Amino acid sequence: MTxxxxxxxxxxxxxxxxxxxxxxxxxxxxxxxxxxxxxxxxNDGSTDSSESxxxxxxxxxxxxxxxxxxxxxxxxxxNLGISKARGKYILPLDADDFLNVWSIRxxxxxxxxxxxxxxVIPQVRRFWDGIQRERIYTHLWxxxxxxxxxxxLPNSCSYKKSDWERIEGYRxxxxxxxxxxxxxxxxxNDKVANVNKVLINYRYHEDSRVHKGLMNHNRExxxxxxxxxxIYFKKP
Numbered sequence: 232m233t234x235x236x237x238x239x240x241x242x243x244x245x246x247x248x249x250x251x252x253x254x255x256x257x258x259x260x261x262x263x264x265x266x267x268x269x270x271x272x273x274n275d276g277s278t279d280s281s282e283s284x285x286x287x288x289x290x291x292x293x294x295x296x297x298x299x300x301x302x303x304x305x306x307x308x309x310n311l312g313i314s315k316a317r318g319k320y321i322l323p324l325d326a327d328d329f330l331n332v333w334s335i336r337x338x339x340x341x342x343x344x345x346x347x348x349x350x351v352i353p354q355v356r357r358f359w360d361g362i363q364r365e366r367i368y369t370h371l372w373x374x375x376x377x378x379x380x381x382x383x384l385p386n387s388c389s390y391k392k393s394d395w396e397r398i399e400g401y402r403x404x405x406x407x408x409x410x411x412x413x414x415x416x417x418x419x420n421d422k423v424a425n426v427n428k429v430l431i432n433y434r435y436h437e438d439s440r441v442h443k444g445l446m447n448h449n450r451e452x453x454x455x456x457x458x459x460x461x462i463y464f465k466k467p
Contacts, residue, residue: 236269239316243308245275247326257329263336271312276302306401306408322389327434334430345424351389353430372423382410387431405454
């Protein structure tokens with residue numbers, strides 16, 4: 232019987248022809264054994280060459296699964312990929328970001344040391360596309376109360392698939408879908424684990440969802456409160 236992977240990387244892809252090869256290459260060259268993880272690519276109705284680039288790269292590589300859907304957005308794409316995941320742990324990875332060679336090994340080592348954690352939080356190197364500028368972010372856990380007021384977690388935290396099932400996945404309706412997801416996934420007394428090394432290389436560019444969300448930050452915050460009125464406006 233084929234061994235199930237411990238961790239599933241899920242990559243939604245929409246018109247990422249400039250970046251998808253770099254992203255998938257970083258998954259392939261990990262120093263963790265391939266039997267310990269898998270990668271699921273979800274083509275979210277791309278109209279560029281993303282599909283052909285991805286399919287050419289993953290041909291003959293059993294580490295990868297590929298699926299597609301009409302364009303429905305990142306939340307639906309992630310949910311589709313996670314529904315096909317075999318791993319106990321999920322790692323969302325955007326198609327314009329990439330991993331360091333040690334990333335999957337360190338996610339797995341951290342989970343092994345912290346099996347009761349709800350989340351594994353990486354350090355992130357954020358760099359600006361086409362500009363010689365970068366910054367390392369250490370995303371420390373600041374408590375659930377702080378999370379309700381601002382998102383200090385990166386989107387590529389790893390979590391248990393069972394928790395994704397419990398809250399019925401990501402939801403549409405906001406540009407801050409990751410923040411909205413963390414609010415429902417986590418609770419006041421949850422344990423989290425930090426990895427004190429850069430695992431994710433986050434590419435910042437004008438087409439990124441973070442950039443678009445920040446342009447309407449106050450409205451997006453209001454949307455999140457309205458989507459989670461039972462949490463934000465519950466009576467004492």
